[in-house]
Amino acid sequence: MKPPKTFPLVELAILSFAAWQAHDLLNAWQHSPHDRLGWLALMVWLAPWAFYWVDKRRPELSANPFLLGAAILAGALSELTELHFFGHVALALAVAAWFKISWRWLLWLAAAAAWMPVFGWWLTDFSGATVFLLRLLLALTGVICVWPKNKIADVL
């Protein structure tokens, strides 16, 4: 018998915690030339996740507890070490926890780097416009990995 559907309060609390740990992104997107428009890469990267929430075919809302645990750990590391990167990883894990783990999922998770300031730091020798294009390209690649031929429900 299937368990009764419950609102995923704890999962959403962890997602909120991770989002708070990554709130410096707003500052980076506003002030850092290499991170400007990074929010657009985040929107693209989040597209499969948004689809998951509105898709009526999806199974009951639930997230992987191990990935949520890893998100808490990364968020705590972000707080304790004051390294924002861990907060960004926490957010990526807290979002990715809602998907089934697979190779395609792993590629999509890796593409989360597209919206992180660390991506701009890695590519600091390139112009801001080039970095933005590379961000979009990486985010789109990640989305394509989990979104082939409208069969996203198979991955999610």
Place this chain on the structure above:
Amino acid sequence: MTSRAQKILFAALILAGLLALAWDLVPLPDAQSRVAHLATVGLGFSSREMPLNETEKSIYGAAQVVKRIYRAGHENFVVVIVDGTRNRHAVHDPGYCFRGAGWTIAGERALVLPGGAGKILTLQKNGETREAVFWFSDGRERHAQIARCWWQTAMRRLTFGGSGPAPVLVVVQPLGDGCSDWNLLPAQLPALFEF
């Protein structure tokens, strides 16, 4: 997810929140006692304070910053020292900041300094070429590796300052056009290597 997993995760979330609160309540020892010893005048040099502009104030936030113009012989240098203990994010890779300000890094080379090494950046913008030197100093060792600085500050946070003194960022630029003979810097401004 099972109800048991939810309970464990919720407990972990509360624990993470409490840990964050505890760490924020324990202030880290900063580098101000060291920076306060930075001489303003000495044999062959003098200095005057420079106020931070509004952009700098917003970038540095709670970080403690010293900005001075030092005169040594016929040369003037702008010296900026950032103690990021109260705002670690104020301490960036200077190369990243210069790029953000529209400069292109045309070259980088190491500069041997007392207690380690710094880095000389050759900057270009609109046909203009300038140089800047930076290093991170904990009072004993000097280096120009931002990742090492992050590691030092992270370890200090985790150990409540027990892992070592706070590293400060020191950036030196000649005032006006041109480049300086940076190898002479320790002799011209010895005060920069005494804190």
